[in-house]
Amino acid sequence: MALGLEGMGRFSEPALLVLLSLAEANRHGYALMEDIKVSYGVAMGPGTLYGALARLEERGLIRPLPPHDRRRPYGLTPAGASALRSQLQTLQAVVEQGLRRLPSW
Amino acid sequence: MVKWLIRLYPKAWRERYQDEFEVVVGEGNLRFRDVFDIIGGVMDAHIAGVKVMLARRKSRMNTKKLLGGVVLGAGVVAGAVAGLVSPNVDMSVSHRAGSLWSPSAAVAAPAFGVTGLRVQRCNCFPGSAIHHVNSGRPVVLALYYWVDRGAGKLRVSFTLTRNGRYFTGLVVRPSLPAERTLETEFPTPYRFRLAGHYKLVGRMSIDGETKVASARIIVGT
Numbered sequence: 055m056a057l058g059l060e061g062m063g064r065f066s067e068p069a070l071l072v073l074l075s076l077a078e079a080n081r082h083g084y085a086l087m088e089d090i091k092v093s094y095g096v097a098m099g100p101g102t103l104y105g106a107l108a109r110l111e112e113r114g115l116i117r118p119l120p121p122h123d124r125r126r127p128y129g130l131t132p133a134g135a136s137a138l139r140s141q142l143q144t145l146q147a148v149v150e151q152g153l154r155r156l157p158s159w
Numbered sequence: 160m161v162k163w164l165i166r167l168y169p170k171a172w173r174e175r176y177q178d179e180f181e182v183v184v185g186e187g188n189l190r191f192r193d194v195f196d197i198i199g200g201v202m203d204a205h206i207a208g209v210k211v212m213l214a215r216r217k218s219r220m221n222t223k224k225l226l227g228g229v230v231l232g233a234g235v236v237a238g239a240v241a242g243l244v245s246p247n248v249d250m251s252v253s254h255r256a257g258s259l260w261s262p263s264a265a266v267a268a269p270a271f272g273v274t275g276l277r278v279q280r281c282n283c284f285p286g287s288a289i290h291h292v293n294s295g296r297p298v299v300l301a302l303y304y305w306v307d308r309g310a311g312k313l314r315v316s317f318t319l320t321r322n323g324r325y326f327t328g329l330v331v332r333p334s335l336p337a338e339r340t341l342e343t344e345f346p347t348p349y350r351f352r353l354a355g356h357y358k359l360v361g362r363m364s365i366d367g368e369t370k371v372a373s374a375r376i377i378v379g380t
Contacts, residue, residue, distance in 0.1 A: 083183035099193045100184050101200025104176055108204070126179040140334075 058113070058137040068098055068106035069115075073130065073138040076116060082125040083107070110134065161189065167201040313365045320358045 062069050075081055075089045087103055090096050107128065110116040115134030119127045130138070161184050165177055184193075318328035361372040 083179055084186040087183070099196025099200075100180065101193075101197040101203070103183070104180055105200050105203045108172075108176070121179065124178045124182045 058115075059141050062106075062109055065102070065106045065109055068102050069110055070138070070141055071096060071098065072103070072106050072110060072128075073115065073134055073141075076128060076130040077135065077138060080119060080127045080129040082122075082127040084125070086128070113137075160194075161185065164194065164197045164201070167198070168204050172204045313363065316362045318360045318362075320360075321355050326357065 059066055059069055059073075071090045071094055072086060075086050075093070078089075081089060083100070083103060087098050087100070090098050107116070111118065111128075113133075114131055115137050116128045117131050119129055121127075161181065165173060165180060165184075168177070184197075312332065313334075314330065314332050316328060316330040319326045356375070358373060358375055363370050
């Protein structure tokens, strides 16, 4: 069963970053790597990027768009937006809980 | 160097991604650690689900070609596909005010049974469909659902019976609005024990209102 971002193993974080980047705009591979590097300080390698893209596409969370000059942009699907929102809400709950436990440090 | 690395990827992966991957790698300065990253990607592509993904795509394309050739002649229109595979489907049902299951653009994308599997019948409700039945590796049965109302408690279940007996199923209670594909997947070795007649039923209920989609499926070997 393939739903959301569950079960992606080491590709969970790259997949989340890709979804975050695509939430802003449709982007091709290189633009994704650049945006993720600038926005989140993560230098994602091409092997990791395409591992994440393949999984996201397989799950219907992103969709390939017509290529321009051999560059193929990707866009977020409604299911991808939903999965991203759900993941962010989970992370937000973790962060809030964590910060509540750290007041005296 | 890059071309040599790319040749290590599976053929199916290269057919799908090689062009754009070359551009991505060529646009940046290939760092030493990128080489290891690509090698990791190669290993992953061999052992992970990329082949599954491509098999699904190929199956969908074959189905579309087949249906398109027989019925539509020029391309596959989702409503017509549903009409062909699902004689009882009523794609013309319009969205009534307050309806939970609205017609959706996404319903324009259902693909149906392919080699080794045959969908006999499918009753769908607007906006949701038996999404795809795939005889690739592994076998995948999937139900797509879509609900646009942002309140209430939604329950979606997915049941597969074989020769009248429960075979497998799952239940989810997603938050609203919801759009997802529920999939149940059988690994390749299992496929050869799957032959038989099946009924796939998807049920969605919210605040006492229930909709059902079903399909009869013949699984060959």
